[in-house]
Every structure is written in structure tokens, then in C-alpha cells.
């Protein structure tokens with residue numbers, strides 16, 4: 015039974031879903047990194063929010079870990095490249111808390127426009143400072159959205175409802191989508207010059223880090239108010255403090271900070287600053303959503319192989335997974351066959367699907383081909399890290415679909431260009447379930463790729479098969495299955511045998527020296 019650790023506070027329904035789906039679950043929150051390192055080796059899955067940081071050291075200790083699920087959106091607390099290189103799938107729940115977070119951004123915008131926290135504190139202190147708090151209306155003001163994805167677009171729709179004008183800077187926002195959202199797409203400098211309010215809704219990346227830098231803050235309109243409900247590193251906090259103190263920035267509301275938990279921060283106490291402790295996603299509704307989603311996604315992956323919302327692997331729905339599984343088994347075997355037989359250090363591989371296979375999601379099939387193929391370089395390759403390792407090695411991967419059926423109702427073919435020319439192998443599924451090799455280097459040959467196998471390329475000649483049988487027999491090796499194909503009578507032939515045990519090198523050497531043998535190789539599947 016797979017085992018999952020929930021290491022951050024999560025709605026209790028998550029644990030219940032794991033149990034209902036046959037996954038063992040432990041909930042241990044507040045662990046220090048060294049404590050997590052000690053126990054993580056026991057788990058197949060890890061469910062987190064933003065408090066657990068998944069570092070290289072934790073991943074190195076996570077010897078059984080297959081999947082990390084983030085109950086929320088931001089995954090900047092997970093070393094995704096390293097998780098990928100270790101074959102660990104990383105998933106998030108990209109929509110579960112978007113409305114809640116957008117509402118928090120709007121709430122902060124009102125709070126900063128009307129100085130609500132300070133007015134509240136003053137009133138409850140008995141001061142009745144009616145003349146101290148003079149706010150601004152949102153109606154008619156320009157909101158500058160930096161990032162117009164899921165949350166940004168919800169903020170835009172709410173702001174339009176409040177009769178604001180919305181301009182958006184997002185390099186990936188298409189003009190059509192901008193029109194659909196009712197916003198004006200602008201460049202960053204235009205946004206900075208025109209916005210009365212700026213809200214941030216991008217992930218923290220190398221491109222967005224410090225997007226509101228000192229230089230960019232200086233380009234904002236005097237009296238601008240800034241709301242950050244995305245990630246702390248997006249704003250230069252020291253420059254923001256100076257802007258607030260000088261009065262150039264009329265107010266700022268921050269839910270997120272460069273260093274969290276932000277128990278101390280130079281910004282605290284600055285005038286016209288409103289702060290919340292990373293509460294963007296903290297509503298009952300959002301927490302139920304993300305907890306249910308993450309538990310379902312992790313259970314699906316661990317129990318059925320279904321992949322949803324993965325950041326480092328193509329999606330594979332729980333409905334698709336059973337259909338694709340036999341194809342992935344076939345693809346992995348074909349990839350492994352090519353990897354074992356390739357004599358060159360290949361820099362290209364093409365995956366072609368034909369007939370029924372062409373109607374399926376090709377990405378998992380390609381992932382499986384690469385996993386099989388890349389095993390020639392490393393034993394720890396799987397579908398998650400294979401595409402990354404392939405990219406690292408500069409392997410050019412091509413995918414081709416042929417909707418038309420050929421000789422087989424469904425076919426997967428792998429082709430590589432080698433120094434000796436183009437080579438391809440192909441396989442099909444018998445009964446939609448059983449992977450079979452059907453062609454190897456232009457020769458028709460049907461075989462199951464299973465266990466220890468012996469591959470021989472020879473000149474077709476009388477008595478050859480007998481000599482191979484005798485050599486194996488004399489070495490005490492039992493032939494399980496026997497498959498033969500040839501280009502033409504007397505031409506090049508391929509012999510593929512399953513042997514009940516591994517083939518010792520001296521036996522292979524003897525076979526290689528038999529008359530007519532061009533190549534003999536032991537294979538393992």
C-alpha cells in the first residue's frame with residue numbers, strides 16, 4: 015500500500031480521501047528540515063502547502079518518493095528541476111484557491127484605499143479620528159495588473175465590476191484574451207506610468223524577481239497604491255519602504271514577503287502599509303478545494319498512474335491511464351530495444367504512432383520510449399526524468415501521428431538515424447493489451463520482449479539454427495521462445511530468443527564466432 019506524508023496544515027478531508035482510496039497517510043506538520051530528512055525515505059508521496067521547502071537534501075533522502083503534491087498554486091518552495099532529475103512528479107492545484115486569493119487582493123485594495131486597519135485600531139483605541147483618515151475611491155481609477163493568469167483575470171473582472179479601468183502587463187497575454195477580459199494590454203512602463211493601483215499576480219521566476227525594482231517603482235505615478243498577493247520577491251522591499259516614507263507611494267498592502275514567515279521585516283511600521291501573514295488562500299472554501307484536489311491527484315497517481323496538473327510531466331487522466339498503460343509498456347520496451355542495440359551515441363529519435371495509437375495522448379508514449387531508451391545511460395531513468403535527461407544530452411525528439419491504419423490496427427514505431435543509416439523498430443498490442451515487437455530494422459518478426467533475450471544477426475543458411483541451439487544447449491541454457499525473420503531467402507536474418515537465464519559472456523563470444531554471425535547481443539527487458 016503506498017504511503018503519503020502530509021507535512022503542512024491541510025483540511026482533514028485530504029487524509030480521509032487518501033484512506034478511502036487505499037493510500038496509507040501520516041500527518042506530521044511543523045517538521046524541521048532535518049526531521050523531515052529522517053522520515054521522508056518511508057513515503058511514496060508528499061502533500062505540502064508553502065511551509066515545507068523541498069530541497070535537494072530532502073529529495074536525496076526521499077528514496078521511495080514518487081510524487082509531491084502542492085495543495086495550492088505556487089511551487090517555488092520545491093526544487094522542481096532536481097525533483098525531475100530524480101524522477102519525482104510535482105503537481106499543484108492551479109485553480110482551487112484562485113477566487114479566494116483574488117478576493118484577498120481586492121480586500122487589500124480597499125483596505126489600503128481607505129486605511130482600514132489603522133482606522134480600526136484608532137477607533138478601537140477610543141480616538142475617533144474622523145479627520146485623520148481620508149481615503150480614495152476605486153471607481154474610475156486605473157488598475158495595473160502585472161500578471162493576467164488565473165488570479166489576475168479574476169481580479170480584473172472584479173475590478174471592472176467596481177468600475178475601474180484595467181490595464182495589464184503580461185507577455186503571454188494574447189490580444190484576443192485581453193479583449194475577452196475587458197482589459198487593455200500594455201507594456202510595463204505604460205502600466206507603471208498610468209496605474210493608480212498596481213496588483214501583482216505572477217509566479218516568482220528569474221524574469222519576475224524584483225519586477226517592481228527601485229527603478230520601476232520610480233516610474234510609477236505619484237500616489238500609486240500597490241498590492242502584492244503573489245510572491246514576496248516580486249518587489250524591492252527596501253525601495254518600497256523609501257517610496258512609502260517619501261509619500262511617492264501612497265500605500266501598499268502585502269500578503270507575501272521576501273522572507274517568510276515574516277516575523278521581522280524592515281517594512282513593518284512604515285506609514286500606509288497593510289500586512290497580512292500570507293492569507294491569500296486562507297478561506298474554508300479554498301482550503302477544502304485544494305485539499306480534496308491534492309489528495310485525489312496524489313491517490314490517482316499512486317494507485318492508477320493518472321497524472322493531473324503535473325509541472326514536470328504530461329497529463330494523463332485517470333480515464334486515459336488504463337488505455338495508455340499497455341502502450342507505455344510497449345513504448346518502453348521498444349525504446350529499451352533501440353537503446354540496447356544502438357552502437358552509436360544517438361542524437362535523434364522519432365516516435366511515430368499509427369492507427370488506434372494515433373488517437374491517444376502521444377506525450378506519455380514518448381515519455382515511455384525515452385525512459386526505455388535512456389536506460390542505456392542510467393538505471394534510475396523513469397518517465398519523469400527521461401525527457402530532461404534526453405534534453406540534457408541534446409537528443410532531438412520528434413513525434414509523428416499517422417491516423418491511417420497500416421498492416422496493424424495500432425502501431426508504435428521508433429526510428430533513429432545512425433551512422434549506418436536510418437533504423438526502426440515497431441510494435442503493436444495484441445488484444446489491445448499485450449505488447450509485441452512486429453518489426454525490427456525492416457524485417458518482420460513477432461516477439462514478446464521479455465526477460466533475458468539473445469539477439470543474433472546472421473546470414474540465412476541451412477544448419478545455422480541448429481548450431482545456435484546446440485551451443486546454448488551445451489552451455490546448459492534453455493531456450494524459452496524462438497523468433498525468426500529474414501530480409502530474403504539466403505539474405506540477412508534476425509534470430510531473437512528468450513533464454514531462461516542470463517547469457518554468460520563466454521557463450522555469447524562462442525555464438526559471435528559461429529559461421530555466418532554478423533552480430534550477437536544479450537538483451538534484458
Ligand SMILES: NC(=O)c1ccc[n+]([C@@H]2O[C@H](COP(=O)([O-])OP(=O)(O)OC[C@H]3O[C@@H](n4cnc5c(N)ncnc54)[C@H](O)[C@@H]3O)[C@@H](O)[C@H]2O)c1
Pocket residue numbers: 086087088089108111112115160161162163164165166183184185186187215216217218221222243244245269270292293294295296
Ligand atoms: N497569497 C497567496 O496565498 C497566494 C495564493 C494563490 C496564489 N498565489 C500566487 O499568485 C501568483 C499567481 O497565481 P495564478 O494562479 O494567477 O498563476 P497563473 O500561472 O495562472 O498566472 C500567472 C501569470 O503570470 C504571467 N507572467 C509570467 N511571467 C511574467 C512576467 N515576466 N511578467 C508579467 N507576467 C508574467 C503568466 O503569463 C500568467 O498569465 C503565483 O505566484 C501564486 O503562487 C498566492
Ligand SMILES: O=C(O)[C@H](O)COP(=O)(O)O
Pocket residue numbers: 063064065085086087088089111292293294295296
Ligand atoms: O501559492 C499558493 O497557493 C499560495 O501561496 C497559498 O499558500 P498556502 O497554501 O501556504 O496558504
